[in-house]
Amino acid sequence: MIKTHTAPDEIRVSNGGKILHVTFPENKAYDFSSELLRVESPSAEVQGHSAAEKRTIAGKIGVIITNVEPVGNYGVRIVFNDGHDTGIYTWEYFSDLGDNKNLVWGDYLERLKQFNLSRE
DSSP states (O other), X not given: OOOOOSOOSEEEEEGGGTEEEEEOTTSOEEEEEHHHHHHTOOSHHHHOSSGGGOOOOOSOTTOOEEEEXXXXXXXXXXXXXXXXXXXXXXXXXXXXXXXXXXXXXXXXXXXXHHTTOOOO
8 A cells, every 4th residue: 555645636526525635645545535635634532542433423314415525735624515614634544534435435335324324
């Protein structure tokens, strides 16, 4: 797995706020759904302060990205239409999430099932 700490060449919101496209200089490109970015937000509200505190966020199938704001030289803050705007998405976070997207998404779907929650 390549650890990317350099800024992306491009960060673009598309599909009416449903997709965030991130392209790194190493020709690594990722498409993230707004739902995935929202439910896996790096914020303390979602991740907690330890792995045991991580929350499973339900009902975000319709969430969209309304703004992406730079934070220093290391990441962005994403604003969602449900009011969530905390958490800094670092370049490393995007790279790790992109490399493990299918695993992370599968784990999220399993947690929803385990807690009898819905994406709706």
